[in-house]
Amino acid sequence: MFGYNKKLVGNAQHLRKNMTDEEKHLWYDFLRMLPISAKRQKNIANYILDFYIPKAKLAIEVDGSQHTERSHAIADAKRDEDLKKLGITVLRYRNADVNNCFFAVAEDILKNIREKGFDI
Numbered sequence: 001m002f003g004y005n006k007k008l009v010g011n012a013q014h015l016r017k018n019m020t021d022e023e024k025h026l027w028y029d030f031l032r033m034l035p036i037s038a039k040r041q042k043n044i045a046n047y048i049l050d051f052y053i054p055k056a057k058l059a060i061e062v063d064g065s066q067h068t069e070r071s072h073a074i075a076d077a078k079r080d081e082d083l084k085k086l087g088i089t090v091l092r093y094r095n096a097d098v099n100n101c102f103f104a105v106a107e108d109i110l111k112n113i114r115e116k117g118f119d120i
Contacts, residue, residue, distance in 0.1 A: 022098040056116040
């Protein structure tokens with residue numbers, strides 16, 4: 001179990017209720033049906049993860065176009081490094097990937113779960 005920033009709880013709840021279309025697609029059409037638990041808008045340390053699969057220590061981020069901006073890319077790299085120190089692997093997918101290559105995204109997530117030792 002990881003610590004979390006209690007100040008982010010309300011924000012995480014808001015984000016959970018107001019997911020992007022791409023997050024909804026990934027959640028309702030794939031992640032919620034996995035045979036292992038997946039969480040939406042999970043608060044870990046000082047971050048809110050789009051999705052988190054606790055048993056596999058796998059974070060899934062669905063990134064909009066703003067993440068290609070230099071400031072976002074730098075912040076994302078720091079976030080990924082901080083989570084890596086906690087033993088969490090971060091998978092990042094662009095909105096366009098979720099929209100246009102959904103089955104490839106789902107298969108990549110499954111591949112990463114299997115690499116963590118889960119037979120699904």
